[in-house]
Amino acid sequence: MKRAGRIVTAITAICLLTGGCRQTGEEQQRKAQETREELVLWTYYETEQQKEALQELTEGFNASQDQYLLRWEYHGPLTEFNKKMAIGITQKQLPDIVILDNPDMRRYVEQGVLEDLTMEIAKIENLDNYYPNVMDSVRYNDRYYGIPFCSNNVALIYNEDVFLEKGLSVPENWEEFLECAAVLTEGERKGFAMSENEGEQSAFQILPFILSAGDEINQLGGQGTREAFALVRQLVDMGYMSKECINWSQNDVARKFVDGECAMMENGPWVLPALEEAGVPYKIAELPYKFQPAGVMGGENLGVMKGKNADGAVAFMKYYNQEEQMLKTNIRANALPPRKDVAQKMLEVCPEYEIFAKQMETCIGRTSCENWLQVTELLSKAQFEIITGRITPEEAVDLIREQGGEFS
Numbered sequence: 001m002k003r004a005g006r007i008v009t010a011i012t013a014i015c016l017l018t019g020g021c022r023q024t025g026e027e028q029q030r031k032a033q034e035t036r037e038e039l040v041l042w043t044y045y046e047t048e049q050q051k052e053a054l055q056e057l058t059e060g061f062n063a064s065q066d067q068y069l070l071r072w073e074y075h076g077p078l079t080e081f082n083k084k085m086a087i088g089i090t091q092k093q094l095p096d097i098v099i100l101d102n103p104d105m106r107r108y109v110e111q112g113v114l115e116d117l118t119m120e121i122a123k124i125e126n127l128d129n130y131y132p133n134v135m136d137s138v139r140y141n142d143r144y145y146g147i148p149f150c151s152n153n154v155a156l157i158y159n160e161d162v163f164l165e166k167g168l169s170v171p172e173n174w175e176e177f178l179e180c181a182a183v184l185t186e187g188e189r190k191g192f193a194m195s196e197n198e199g200e201q202s203a204f205q206i207l208p209f210i211l212s213a214g215d216e217i218n219q220l221g222g223q224g225t226r227e228a229f230a231l232v233r234q235l236v237d238m239g240y241m242s243k244e245c246i247n248w249s250q251n252d253v254a255r256k257f258v259d260g261e262c263a264m265m266e267n268g269p270w271v272l273p274a275l276e277e278a279g280v281p282y283k284i285a286e287l288p289y290k291f292q293p294a295g296v297m298g299g300e301n302l303g304v305m306k307g308k309n310a311d312g313a314v315a316f317m318k319y320y321n322q323e324e325q326m327l328k329t330n331i332r333a334n335a336l337p338p339r340k341d342v343a344q345k346m347l348e349v350c351p352e353y354e355i356f357a358k359q360m361e362t363c364i365g366r367t368s369c370e371n372w373l374q375v376t377e378l379l380s381k382a383q384f385e386i387i388t389g390r391i392t393p394e395e396a397v398d399l400i401r402e403q404g405g406e407f408s
Contacts, residue, residue: 036069039312040095042084044076045333049273053332061319068312070097078200089113096308097316099149099300101200102137103366107373108303114145115304120314121147124321126339131360134338137367138301147317148338150330151299153359154205156288157257157271158264160281170285174231177288181240184263191240193262195250196232196383203379204296204366205250205266206232208287211294217369220379221400227290229393233386246387257282268298269356270334284355297363299335336360378403 041058045051051074058070075084078101088094089111100108108114121127121144127135134148158170162184171177181191195201206228211217215224235241241262248256254271256262258278266287275282286293302320304313319325323342330337330346336356337343343357366372382396391399 036067037309037312039068039070039097039309039316041070041072041097041099041316042075042081042095043072043099044078044081044101045074045099046076047270047273047334050270050333050335053329056332057320057325057329060325061316064319065315068309068315070312070316094305094308096305097313098303098305100146100303102134102148102297102299102301103369103372105137105145105301105303106140106367106370109140109145113306115306115308115310115313116143116145117304117310117314118144120310124318126321126323126341129339129341131338131340133297133363133365134299134360137297137299137365138303146301146303147321149300149302149320150333150335151297151338151360152268152270152335153295153297153356153363154208154266154268154287155355155359156264156285157267157275157282158285159257159260160283162263163283170283171288172286174288174290178231178234178238178240180264181235182238185238185240189260190242190262192235192264192266193241193248193253193256194245194266195248195253196245196387197247197249197252198380198384200376200380201250202383203376204298206379206383207296208266208294209290211296211364212287212289212292214291217296217364217366217375220375221397224290225400226393226397229382229386229396232383233393236387243387246384269336269353272334272352284352286355286359293359293362295359295363297360297365299338 043054045054054072058072061070062068073095075081082104085098085108094113105114124147130148131151134151138144138146138148156170163170166183168180168183169176171180184191194205196205207217209228209231210220210224213224213227215222236243245253250267251271253262253265254267254274257265257267258274258280287295302317304310320329323345326337326339326342327345330342331350336353337346343360347354347357369375378400382399385391386393386396
């Protein structure tokens with residue numbers, strides 16, 4: 001036998017005895033991963049920034065320990081996500097962890113599909129640093145079913161250059177707001193824009209106006225609701241806001257702002273990257289109010305599906321709860337940290353979030369309304385009918401009262 005043949009034979013024999021010649025780094029990593037418990041997370045996050053933030057968080061968690069291997073799946077947008085959840089519940093094919101729009105948490109708790117994590121949540125550090133209204137969104141009947149993930153709210157975003165050109169000050173109340181809208185409406189440019197499309201977003205956007213006029217989230221259909229509806233109708237009738245807002249999402253509104261088709265808009269921190277990229281000279285202020293400032297809290301929570309890997313899910317929650325991880329994730333996702341101390345750290349890096357952070361102190365959580373889905377449907381339908389001129393604000397209020405103005 002030639003020498004080369006003997007060497008090959010010898011190497012083959014050694015390989016057989018040792019179970020392989022040499023494992024590559026990739027092979028070693030693959031085998032190590034095969035021994036870890038898989039965790040699956042479902043999300044409806046849509047923007048590239050949100051997806052990048054989640055991917056970085058996932059990779060960081062996987063690198064931080066060797067027991068669990070997390071991967072996430074996109075099942076958005078939100079309407080499709082809720083359909084996916086409904087199918088998963090019926091077919092008993094669900095992930096370990098879910099990112100839920102915070103008002104939806106109550107529904108899944110009542111369906112009995114979320115794990116009660118009260119004992120585990122009590123062991124998580126810095127719980128006292130979470131905004132109280134944010135922690136309320138994961139609590140039901142004094143039991144905890146997850147932790148807050150990201151938070152947000154909406155504010156008045158305006159074009160600074162146009163305001164300076166017109167010599168305008170930032171409006172604080174509705175009277176000043178209408179005056180500004182009138183001056184800013186010029187040619188193809190409207191003074192103001194907001195999302196009034198069917199569903200969640202239009203309800204989320206009108207509620208601050210309703211609350212600032214005196215109504216409460218669990219008792220709509222009063223004078224405050226009528227005043228807010230009348231304001232929307234006036235904006236449209238006077239030509240200060242386009243009727244096309246019934247077709248616009250919040251991201252659509254941001255595009256109108258970037259294109260110079262409106263000088264003020266109601267929107268949240270998720271649109272700031274688009275404004276920065278476009279070079280629009282924007283400023284942020286609190287929403288104008290009727291009697292007192294009011295806001296509604298948005299954001300997402302982490303929940304664990306019942307019967308799934310709760311230990312692994314809690315390990316992920318604890319990892320996310322670390323200041324560094326929460327800060328990086330929210331900066332990348334263009335959201336507000338649910339912890340006050342981390343939010344303050346974020347302001348050192350992103351001072352443009354100051355108004356959003358300030359409003360978090362007083363924002364009302366949508367989870368305080370037990371029938372948020374009903375509220376969303378009624379408010380959305382009423383606004384569509386008002387803007388298209390089919391009914392008056394007074395008739396819209398009557399409609400809400402007839403179909404259940406009390407939602408507690």
